[in-house]
Amino acid sequence: MDYCMREIEGKQAHDPLFMNNNYNNMSSSSTERCVWVDGPVIVGAGPSGLAVAACLKEKRIQSVILERSNCIASLWQLKTYDRLRLHLPKQFCELPFMGFPSDFPTYPSKQQFIEYLESYAEGFGIRPRFNETVKHAEFDAKLGFWRLKSFNKAEKTTEYVCRWLIVATGENAEAVVPDIEGIEEFEAPIRHTSLYKSGEEFRGKRVLVVGCGNSGMEACLDLCNNNATPSLVVRDTVHVLPREMLGKSTFGLSMWLLKWLPMRLVDRFLLIVSWLMLGDTARFGLDRPRLGPLELKNLSGKTPVLDVGTLAKIKGGDIKVRPGIKRLKRQTVEFVDGRTENYDAIILATGYKSSVPYWLKEEDMFSKEDGYPKRPFPNGWKGKNGLYAVGFTKKGLLGAYMDAKRIAEDIERCWEAEAKHRTAFARSHLPLPNS
Secondary structure (H helix, E strand, O other), rough: OOOHHHHHHHHHHHHHHHHHHHHHOOOOOEEEEEEEEEEEEOOOOOOHHHHHHHHHHHHOOOEEEEOOOOOOOHHHHOOOOOOEOOOOHHHOOOOOOOOOOOOOOOOOEHHHHHHHHHHHHOOOOOOOOOOOOEEEEEEEOOEEEEEEEOOOOOEEEEEEOOOOEEEEEOOOOOEEOOOOOOOOOOOOEEEEEEHHOHHHHHOOOOEEEOOHHHHHHHHHHHHHOOOOOEEEEOOOOOOOOEEEEEEEEEHHHHHHHHHOOHHHHHHHHHHHHHHHHHHHHHHHHOOOOOOOOHHHHHHHHOOOEEEHHHHHHHOOOOHHHHHHHEEEEEEEEEEOOOOEEEEEEEEEOOEEEHHHHHHEEOOOOOOOOOOEEEOOOOOEEEOOEEEOOOOOOOHHHHHHHHHHHHHHHHHHHHHHHHHHHHHHHHHHHHOOOOO
């Protein structure tokens, strides 16, 4: 179908009756309605989705945000533990056009960050359509549009048709639960950190935390502070850095040093200072990777642990470090070194994964294996046929900030080009003036 025909159909598409009649043969019989969206559709109302919606608003381009939960930033609101704070200073976690309140601390709490996001959405007039789960999205080459099928709580279907699709479901859409032998035999509670709120409910209990990232480390510290007895499963090497060095945040200092020095020299500096401040972590079962923390983060996306007190508990013996799990039996855990211990609960701090391969049907931009853009940062934000990605940079909120601005600028260019084409098309059909 040529461009002019698409433009004509685009104008007619504002009529819901036209949409139902024109696309009925391409929609399933269960579809309740079909909605034409004049601007982009954004899937996901987390910080990344809010950021790109705000950038589009600044350019006077309206968008529709579809969110499967009943609130913005559902990961933060519903699936994080109570003691969580931003791991980076607030200036590195701002969304476009709006900073944090000046009275917020350097590392805002979970609730403060949620308040910031709610104020952000309110300030930009962003109103997502909640309880809308996108289960299928595909580019219709014949029409030249994206078609998304979304289901609400009542399993009623809405089909959205749009020119641009922005994937903002992020890196942490689905909890990762490892396949552990005997997991179905274990009689004590097993809970992913997405369901963990506080160590209060585990007071006086022996708890095994699986995973030594920031979440696993903080869960152990929280359990200690609530008089539980935690052990930490460390299955791989890990970089543990102090959250602050030389009176500055480790992250901020790293970013400043990278302006002047190559990454490997900055890594060497970080490791020397960490050794002076924290000691040799390998003595406590926390072996460091061969690559430095920044180089490893750049190549694999694996974030170093920023210590907020957990290491002191490990050194003091309040937290025991254990190797990988071989199998589970009733209330017993057998480790790969042959040790066997009993636990009252297991917390899985095993991270999250992208959900994109489950619902987005396309071959070029996203990997089916891990649900990330195939092209690494900073080039993974744009695909073909008006497809974009925000929040998949492995660079946190700073990466989402950068991609949101790029996406809005690119859509604005397309918008203006198509507006000129529409004007030229309309003028060519005006009656000629009388000579």
